[in-house]
Amino acid sequence: EPEVTQTPSHQVTQMGQEVILRCVPISNHLYFYWYRQILGQKVEFLVSFYNNEISEKSEIFDDQFSVERPDGSNFTLKIRSTKLEDSAMYFCASRNEGEQFFGPGTRLTVL
């Protein structure tokens, strides 16, 4: 069964460093998403992406964040200069119609 994959599963970085989180959505899906979950809290929407552009973003998704689909398979989230409060689990999701399928997440720790 096709699934969304994410790499790395864990990333530890120093405050101020740039990180790139990678996702491979399900191959025939057209809509892509990033969500995050701070430890002990609920999952929050960050951004949605369709037809090679951002279709919607939340107030969390400020200028420090960017997304890209560099080729036909990968979907990336870049955080330019990480802060301590960026420590969270980041989930990628994709869909065609209706149901969103989530990847296993990348746990980001900023020291």
Place this chain on the structure above:
Amino acid sequence: GIQVEQSPPDLILQEGANSTLRCNFSDSVNNLQWFHQNPWGQLINLFYIPSGTKQNGRLSATTVATERYSLLYISSSQTTDSGVYFCAVGGATSGSRLTFGEGTQLTVNP
């Protein structure tokens, strides 16, 4: 934006018991999904159920869209059912983003 409320926030059961988790939402929805978050933090899709009733083994779910709620039933609970259960909704007027509830923390004791 759309509001999602889940109840109860915490639930402790003995193995073999049945339970019902509730999700209320504040607006019309075109997407509703139930997830189980396992101890490793992964979100496991349980149901995609914007309306109607579905069953999968010991789990079933019902969404009454006109009354703006969904229920997740767990029968004959097992210790492996422990974890956080999230309801997430996509509103008809809020784009395609999912808005998650705060979750129900379920603990099943042997």
